[in-house]
Amino acid sequence: MTDTAQKRAAGDRYKWTALTNTTAAVFMSALDGSIVLIALPAIFRGVDLDPLAPGNIAYLLWMIMGYRLVQAVLVVTVGRLGDMYGRVRIYNAGFGVFTVASVLLSFDPFDGGHGAMWLIGWRVAQAVGGSMLTANSAAILTDAFPEEQRGFALGINQVAGLAGMFIGLVAGGLLSAWDWRAVFWVNVPVGVFFTLWAYRTLRDTGKRGGGRIDWWGNLTFAVGLSAVLIAVTFGLQPYQGHTMGWTNPLVEVLIAGGLILLAAFAVIESRVAAPMIQLSLFRLRAFTFGNLAGLAVSIGRGGMQFVLIIWLQGIWLPLHGYDYGDTPLWAGIFMLPLTAGFLAAGPVSGYLSDRLGSRGLATSGAVLFGASFLGLMILPIDFGYWVFALLIALNGIASGMFASPNSSSIMGSVPAASRGVASGMRATFQNSGTAVSIGLFFSLMIAGLAGSLPHTLTSGLHQQGVPADVAAQVGSLPPVSSLFAAQLGVNPIQHLLEPSGTLAHLTAAQQQTLTGREFFPALIAGPFHSGLVIVFAFGAALAFLAAIASGLRGTNPVIGKQPQEKQHS
Incomplete structure (x- = not known):
């Protein structure tokens, strides 16, 4: 074999090694961003934390939001560090940080609020490691793969990241049914293996940007x-x-x-x-409109997942005879079509984007994404499952159609020396969108509930014999408490009436109705549907805005050409 052939063979082996390792990294990082969403009931029970006690809502929010916040803030910085000091060096260090934090998360020594703070603190550290992985993985792949295969490689990587987000919903339900600590244990053996493998095999092959912080x-x-x-x-x-x-x-x-x-x-x-951020990159049409489209889709996708979990765990599953303690497991199972749709469409769209271009595929995916929101908006609160499964499968397919071509378009439009910071900027748009989405969707949902939930709760309790003053007190609870109770597998009616002794003064039939699994879900179903209509209409609007931005990206991004940038001393 000639020297040229040997070098080509070595290059082929390296690019597949880089793809395998970085794919595992972004999958793990994204998995941890969503696995906690569906496992929160088991985690709260595991650390003995009352979800309805004053102040404990903050623990739940930070358990969800802290990870996303850190990733949104750090990815551009560590992408820039990768450009300066070596993408593989920063990436490898990130794998080590992520793995150590996963070990410490699985050994929470405290209970109650202190136990929650331990988990929040180490999830923040884990997010630091995840940021170092996410920001540099796309740049490593862009360096390793030739231009004609770059869309496929970045598509696989991007699909792995979003697949981790979707699979985390299923894994969280399955693992938390066994032991809440298993939600964090799952990262440890994988993290140790891939950390050692990354240090042994990966190397910097691209141009460094140099400069200073x-x-x-x-x-x-x-x-x-x-x-x-x-x-x-x-x-x-x-x-x-x-x-x-x-x-x-x-x-x-x-x-x-x-x-x-x-x-x-x-x-x-x-x-x-x-x-830190090269503003000149925004002169590149594909870069600017690709990131705007990605931001809009991320906002829609992140909030939708959270709302679907509450819908299933808090209303639909209890109405169909599932105990509150079992709802995380079954919610994960019933959301499998969402994951399957994404996994089916993602790799195919990445492959096709190398041959057909990114704009058409990404724009079509965004339009289909919006159409799935419109379908969910008209679905009744107590839906037939197969219609629901079809709609969330379409949503997953749409996400897969959009993600790979959009990522390939963004990364293929920037100069080689700026790929680390460009990857970080892309991840910042995505992570910021996911973090903001939970706040936006929750605010819209609470606004939809606030108009009718207090009256519905008060009148429903009074009809079951609860004294008017006690019924009014329960009905005046903030809607966010009802939402969190629904998600965390807690029957708030029983939880709130038992301490006052109200239940003891009711008939056996009334007690059975109030503490049963159907009374609370049936009571909030109407107000919850009002909130759903608002939320899904907003998601559809975001998706169609993403389609417009995607269509404006152009067809021929400039690869490897640095736009002229004025330098200042």
Whole structure:
């Protein structure tokens, strides 16, 4: 074999090694972003935390949002570090951090609030490692694969990341049915193996960008984006008699301060010699519109998953005879068509994008994504399962059609030396969209519930013999408490009436009705459907905006050509 043939064979082996390792990395990172969503009931029971106690809603929100917040804030920074010091070096370190944090998560030594804080803290550390993996994986692949195979490789990688998000919903239900700690154990053997393999086999093959750290840019971006996302978290919590906290002065200060810092960040990036984000990349049409489309789809996808989980666990499954303790497992099983649709469409669309181009596939996927939201919007609250399965399968297919071509278009449009930071920017749009989506969708859902839920709860309880003052007190609970109770497998009626002794004064039939698994779901079904219509209409609007942005991306992105950028001392 000639030297040229040997080099080509070695290059072929390396590119498949890089694809396998980075695919496992982004899969694990995304899996951990969603696996907790469906496993929260088991986790709260495992650390002995009362989900309806005052203040405990904050633990639940941070368990969900903390991971996404850190990933949204850090991916651009660690992508830039990869451009400067080597993408593989930063990537390998991220694998180690992620694995160590997974080990410590699975050994929570505390109970109650302290146990929740342990989990939140180490999930934040895990998100740091996940950011280092996510930001550099696409850049490593873009360096390793030739242009004609790049769409396929990036498509597989992107599909793996989103598949991890979808599969996490199923895995969380299955593992939490065995032991809540298994939700975190699952990462440990995989993490150890792939960490060692990455250190042994991966190498930097691309051009480094050089330069130095843009400290002011990093600081204003991290603090500004964190402030906005933290404000979203506080905005979901009740405040002084209001159903949500958007009137809380702290929320207003955080949002205003965060936006001011992000505006300062944009000014700084246009003036420094080595910016954290290369604003000149936004002159590339495919890069700009691809990221805008990706942001809109991420907002729609992340919030939809959360709403579907509450719908299944809190209403549909109990109405169909499933015990609250079993709903996480069955919710994961019944959402399998969503995962299957995505896994079927994702790799195929990545393969086709190399031959047919990205714009048509991505735009069609966004349109189908919006159509699935419209279908879910007209579905009755107590639906026939196969219609629901078809709609969520279409939603998964649409996500797969969009994700791979969109990622390939974005990464193929940037210069080689900027692939790390471009990958980080793409991931920031995606992670920010997912984090913001939970806040937006939850706010819309709570707004939909607030109009009718208090009256529905009060009258329903009073009809079952509950005294008017007690019924009014339960009915006045913030709607967010009812939503979280539904998701966490808690019957709030029994939980709230037992301490007051009200149940003991009712007839046996009334007690059985109130504490049964159908009374609360049937009671909130009407108000919940009002919220669903608002949420899914918003999701459809986002999807169609994504389709417009995707159509505007152009057809011939410039690969490897650096736009001229004015330098400042």
